Amino acid sequence: MTHTSTPIQSAQRTIRLELQAIEALLARINGDFTRACDLILACKGRVVVVGMGKSGHIGRKIAATLASTGTTAYFVHPGEASHGDMGMITRDDVVLALSNSGSTTEIVTLLPLIKRLGITLISMTGKADSPLAQAAAVNLDASVTQEACPLNLAPTSSTTVSLVLGDALAIALLEARGFTAEDFAFSHPGGALGRRLLLKVEHVMHSGDALPRVQRGTSLREALLEMTQKGLGMTLVLEADGRLAGVFTDGDLRRTLDKGIDVRNAGIDEVMTSPGKTARADMLAAEALKIMEDHKINGLVVIDAQGMPIGALNMHDLLRAGVL
Incomplete structure (x- = not known):
């Protein structure tokens, strides 16, 4: 041929x-x-x-x-x-x-x-x-x-x-x-779309004893110790009644050092970010990711319907969960 x-x-x-x-x-x-x-x-x-x-x-x-x-x-x-x-x-x-x-x-x-x-x-x-x-x-x-x-x-x-x-x-x-896209995700729970559309913040957040937190008036040194022990790269700062006063992150620490603030004598109140970005436990993990990306931050505090902090998550949690 x-x-x-x-x-x-x-x-x-x-x-x-x-x-x-x-x-x-x-x-x-x-x-x-x-x-x-x-x-x-x-x-x-x-x-x-x-x-x-x-x-x-x-x-x-x-x-x-x-x-x-x-x-x-x-x-x-x-x-x-x-x-x-x-x-x-x-x-x-x-x-x-x-x-x-x-x-x-x-x-x-x-x-x-x-x-x-x-x-x-x-x-x-x-x-x-x-x-x-x-x-x-x-x-x-x-x-x-x-x-x-x-x-x-x-x-x-x-x-x-x-x-x-x-x-x-x-x-x-x-x-x-x-x-819907969510119906599709239920048909593909093991795929990337399933993880993005089914996984919620409550499934990946840290709570209970794993949640880093300090009270207003705490020294920066104590706050840094709490961050180190919990390993989230952040800590919540709470009011006396348990409400969220602010958050202190690795990024805040870098900015604190850039300003020449004495970390040995500073208090958490003067260096924290207030009030800090938050998410809800029933929010899709993909929505939490978008908040982080939009605001160029690596962590979020999770609050309940009354605004009380109940958890926290960071970019690494979303990466491990396959949302990224």
Whole structure:
């Protein structure tokens, strides 16, 4: 076989053909797409995605995307379904079947069972007159005029269109359900987004005996000893009734030294920052981080609803928690 194009030309041709295929898909997002969304939104069970070969790989990704965006979904291999796994599908489920030809044997074999159980079937095919498309309650048209493969054989443009159509379906359902960033975080608790949207100040703050604090009138030397013992790089300064009078940090110490103040004889009242920046325990850790970044500080005092100090945290706490 004679190669007439360079790798770059080949790659550009592939991308161009797939872009054209996706562009053509826009006109086919119509009432059938809306009907498919309505059927899934009305589903009392789960979305069961099936597909063979390359369509199966795309199906697995679509199922994963649906599951992470508020639509309970999982993938079932159609070959396994006809050998026992069909029991995983219930009457309350919706089956989303992918097949470019619409006549994949392993999927067509399941059609009588799906019909007999009264399970709602949505198909995603490249041929509207295929057995699968005809059997479905609604068919999503994933047809392409040409595969990016120069032999027009390897699934390329067709799988890309199916993947994009699956993404479109997932996001349309997400918006219809009013799925929020916090909902997404609950689906991804181990990820960076989950940590940023689920972790609260109360989960990372220091409290109780670990909280550095001194009373008004304390000497700076005593305050520095408290800071050293607690290791937060700061100490709270409290009024006699326990309310927050101010805060003294490593940054305040540097400024104190710059001013030439005698640290051996100074009192905490003359060098503390008053009142100091605060956060609430129920605030997201990410919000506390923004306060620190906005004010270029490394620590925050945590107060309760009555304004009483109950904790403290610093940038290192957020770093260890993975919020940074």
